[in-house]
Amino acid sequence: MSAKTKWSLTTQAFEKLLNAFSLDREEGAAKYEVIRQKLIRYFEWRSIAQADEYADETINRVARRIDEGQQIENLSGYFYGVARMVSKEALKERDRAVAIDDAPHTARQEISEHVEPDPRVICLDRCLESLPPDNGRLIIDYYQEERRAKIELRQELADSLHIPLNALRIRAHRIRVSLEKCITNCLQQASSAK
Amino acid sequence: MSRQGNQTEIARYLLGSLSEEERARLEEKYFSDDTAFEEMQIAEEELIDQYVRAELSNEDRARFAAMVARSPRLAERVEFARVWKDKLSGPVRSAAAIEDASKPLATVHPFLSKSKVSTRYLALAASVIVLIGVGLGVWRLFIYEPPVERGLVALQTAYHEHRPVEARLSGFDYAPLPNERGNDVKVDSLKKDLAASILINQALQRPDAQSRHAVGQYYLYDQQFSKAIEELTTALGLDPNNARIHSDLGAALLEEGKRQRTGADQGKEFETFGRSLSHLTKAIEIDPSLLEARFNLAVLYQNMLPSQEAEAWREYLKLDNTSPWAVEAKRNLARIEQHADQHLWDSSASLARYVDVGASACGTKHMRHLASYIPAAPTATRSSDSNVLCE
Numbered sequence: 001m002s003a004k005t006k007w008s009l010t011t012q013a014f015e016k017l018l019n020a021f022s023l024d025r026e027e028g029a030a031k032y033e034v035i036r037q038k039l040i041r042y043f044e045w046r047s048i049a050q051a052d053e054y055a056d057e058t059i060n061r062v063a064r065r066i067d068e069g070q071q072i073e074n075l076s077g078y079f080y081g082v083a084r085m086v087s088k089e090a091l092k093e094r095d096r097a098v099a100i101d102d103a104p105h106t107a108r109q110e111i112s113e114h115v116e117p118d119p120r121v122i123c124l125d126r127c128l129e130s131l132p133p134d135n136g137r138l139i140i141d142y143y144q145e146e147r148r149a150k151i152e153l154r155q156e157l158a159d160s161l162h163i164p165l166n167a168l169r170i171r172a173h174r175i176r177v178s179l180e181k182c183i184t185n186c187l188q189q190a191s192s193a194k
Numbered sequence: 195m196s197r198q199g200n201q202t203e204i205a206r207y208l209l210g211s212l213s214e215e216e217r218a219r220l221e222e223k224y225f226s227d228d229t230a231f232e233e234m235q236i237a238e239e240e241l242i243d244q245y246v247r248a249e250l251s252n253e254d255r256a257r258f259a260a261m262v263a264r265s266p267r268l269a270e271r272v273e274f275a276r277v278w279k280d281k282l283s284g285p286v287r288s289a290a291a292i293e294d295a296s297k298p299l300a301t302v303h304p305f306l307s308k309s310k311v312s313t314r315y316l317a318l319a320a321s322v323i324v325l326i327g328v329g330l331g332v333w334r335l336f337i338y339e340p341p342v343e344r345g346l347v348a349l350q351t352a353y354h355e356h357r358p359v360e361a362r363l364s365g366f367d368y369a370p371l372p373n374e375r376g377n378d379v380k381v382d383s384l385k386k387d388l389a390a391s392i393l394i395n396q397a398l399q400r401p402d403a404q405s406r407h408a409v410g411q412y413y414l415y416d417q418q419f420s421k422a423i424e425e426l427t428t429a430l431g432l433d434p435n436n437a438r439i440h441s442d443l444g445a446a447l448l449e450e451g452k453r454q455r456t457g458a459d460q461g462k463e464f465e466t467f468g469r470s471l472s473h474l475t476k477a478i479e480i481d482p483s484l485l486e487a488r489f490n491l492a493v494l495y496q497n498m499l500p501s502q503e504a505e506a507w508r509e510y511l512k513l514d515n516t517s518p519w520a521v522e523a524k525r526n527l528a529r530i531e532q533h534a535d536q537h538l539w540d541s542s543a544s545l546a547r548y549v550d551v552g553a554s555a556c557g558t559k560h561m562r563h564l565a566s567y568i569p570a571a572p573t574a575t576r577s578s579d580s581n582v583l584c585e
Contacts, residue, residue, distance in 0.1 A: 038231055040267065041238075042221060045208055049264045080225040084218075120277045143243070143282055173236045180274050 009060050013067035017059070020066050020075055035059075035079055042083050048090045058083045123186035127179050135175045142172040204237040209257045242268075242275045252348065256388040342408045345392035349412055352385035360452075361445035362489040363411050364438035368518035386416070397425075403433035411442060419450035440477035441487035444470045448494050455497075467498040485514050492523065504530045 018028035021035075039055035048054055061082050065072070072078045128136055141157055144150070158168040206212050207220050224231040244250050245258050262269050346365070356372035358379045372379045393412050397405040410425035426443040433439060447470035451463040471494060477487035492506035507527040514520045 034228060034231075038225055041231075041234070042225075044261070044265045044268050045234075045238075047210060047261050047264050051265060051267060074226075076225045077222070080222060083225075084221075118273075118277060120273060121281070124277055124281055140282065143278065169236055170232065173232065173239060176239060177235075180271065183274060184270075 007060060007064050009063055010067070013063045016066050017063040020072065035076065038076075039079065039083055042080075043087060043090070046087050046091075048087055048094070054086050054090055055083075058086050061086070119187060119190055120183060123183045123190070124179075126186055127182035130182060131175065131179065139172055139175045139179065142168065200233070201237055201240075204234055205241060208234075208238055208241055208261075209254055210261070211257070239271075239275075242272055243279070246272060246275045246279050252344065252388055252392075253384060256384075256391045259391060341392050341396045342405055345389050345396065346408055346411065348385050348392060349389035349415060352382045352389060353379070353415055354382075355380040358415050358417055359445070359449050360493050361414075361448050362486045362493075362519065363414065363445060364441050364484070364486045366411075368522075370518075370522075390416075403429045403436065403439065406432065407436075407439050407442065410439075410446065414442065414446050414449065417449070419446055419453060422446040423450060435480055437477040437481035437484050437487065440473045440480065441484055441490060444473035444477060444487065444494070445490045447473065448490060448497065452497055467494060470494055471498070483513060485510070485519065488513065489519060489523065492526070496526070500530075 018025065018032055021028040021031035036055055036059065039058050040051045043051035043054045058079065062072075062075075062079055065078075128140075131139070138157070138161075142154060144153055154168060155165060158165045161168065163171070203212070203216070203220065207217055212220070220234075224234050241250075241258065245255065245262075248255075250258060262272055350366055350369075353369055354367075355369065356379045357366075357369040358372075358381070360371060389412055393405070393408050397409045406425050406429035410422045410429055413419070413422035413425060423443065423446045426439060426446055430436065430439045430443060447466050451466035451470060454460065454463040454466055471491075474487050474491045474494060477484055478491070481487070488506070488510045492503055492510055495501075495503040495506045504527060507523045507530070510523050511520060511527070514523075
């Protein structure tokens with residue numbers, strides 16, 4: 001990735017970055033993790049491949065500025081500004097790469113359908129089992145139906161739990177995120193056991 | 195903005211269809227507000243679910259598929275959603291049963307608390323299965339549109355205002371040529387990209403004659419003639435007696451010949467036109483009623499042997515006298531009749547060029563084939579052996 005600077009993140013610079021998030025170390029680390037997730041999603045949603053690497057590049061640039069003594073008042077806004085610059089560089093780089101290799105990208109656009117059992121299925125079963133029963137039932141019920149029936153079912157579910165529909169969405173989302181994390185760990189364990 | 199409106203805006207952002215200004219506003223918001231970011235993630239999950247459940251429109255699906263192709267992380271989330279969907283639509287109840295194991299079964303699904311499932315339930319289940327089967331049959335027969343057809347519909351829609359080539363593709367509706375007043379080809383590029391996505395993907399996943407034929411048609415309309423020729427030749431190898439593929443390959447060769455005539459490949463067009471002629475005549479031999487092949491033959495003659503063009507349009511009009519294609523054929527015929535003298539000159543000049551170039555192309559079967567199609571050539575321009583031009 002040519003957009004990367006030669007500067008690399010030192011322990012000292014990373015400490016300063018966490019301090020810039022919060023003087024409480026744990027809170028700083030949590031905020032760091034949130035901003036990293038936002039950056040990754042930002043690059044993905046901008047259709048930029050290697051989103052992780054560009055997210056880290058953005059973090060490195062911000063960390064460098066802090067390490068150099070720059071005072072930043074609105075840290076999230078600053079991250080966003082740097083991310084925009086990095087994304088422009090990434091898109092230029094991509095255009096250059098496309099010009100060199102103009103193979104039809106459309107050929108790779110759709111993900112092939114799965115026809116064989118997948119280790120994810122095994123992991124999903126395991127992870128579902130590991131969820132607290134209430135959460136397991138909630139996420140299964142939440143995603144049970146399709147289209148119109150789904151909307152009605154979710155409203156019924158929210159009513160039965162005495163919470164607004166949006167709170168139900170957030171709750172289901174958080175369970176889903178934990179389920180996805182569990183599956184990712186399970187898959188990593190499975191591949192390292194091979 | 196209402197929550198519904200906000201969700202719509204987020205979905206449009208995720209599909210890349212917001213303006214730059216709108217995007218930046220949304221991005222600033224989610225960078226500074228964790229709740230807004232969580233809302234974005236939820237919207238993305240919902241989009242992923244719609245994608246794997248095939249609930250997105252074709253355009254949105256293509257846009258989203260392009261994003262998935264660029265992001266392994268997103269692809270992984272899509273895979274999770276797919277597995278999750280399969281789990282819910284397949285042995286979902288067993289998943290529920292796993293997590294409900296700690297509870298008495300009757301509290302979860304009361305009808306399962308009986309030790310035996312009654313025959314009434316079995317009959318009901320059988321009826322449901324039959325109904326689903328019938329429903330699937332109806333869906334397959336009347337609603338389901340196979341991918342190749344969806345791709346070709348997208349392609350035709352993309353070029354519904356103008357057709358980009360003079361030749362006529364098999365199975366395509368009429369669209370006028372753009373150049374009558376010097377206009378550019380009007381094309382809906384989103385629909386065109388959608389067609390490419392569907393057709394190329396299908397040709398990769400299921401490389402049969404139909405899918406390769408369709409990709410060849412796409413390349414032909416995209417004016418990538420050498421790729422079109424390659425795909426259509428492959429399709430023909432898989433289905434050698436398909437008149438439509440012969441006709442489209444003839445069309446691709448015709449367009450490639452026209453391109454060669456004006457570019458650095460000048461001189462090569464004679465052989466290419468000859469090959470086009472072979473395929474068009476073969477198409478007509480297999481299916482004499484194939485209008486597309488007859489139309490293309492007339493266009494080929496217009497470029498190759500103007501003396502034969504008028505007759506070819508008349509032959510076409512015997513089979514089709516009313517369609518928009520026929521209107522174009524009549525217009526071409528009227529043009530020829532108005533310039534009959536000019537054509538006579540063209541014919542001689544054109545044939546003379548064939549004889550000149552014949553020296554280099556002689557010996558190829560296409561030139562021999564071509565020569566056999568010149569019954570009315572003026573004797574002054576023919577070789578000493580009047581039967582075969584190249585020999």
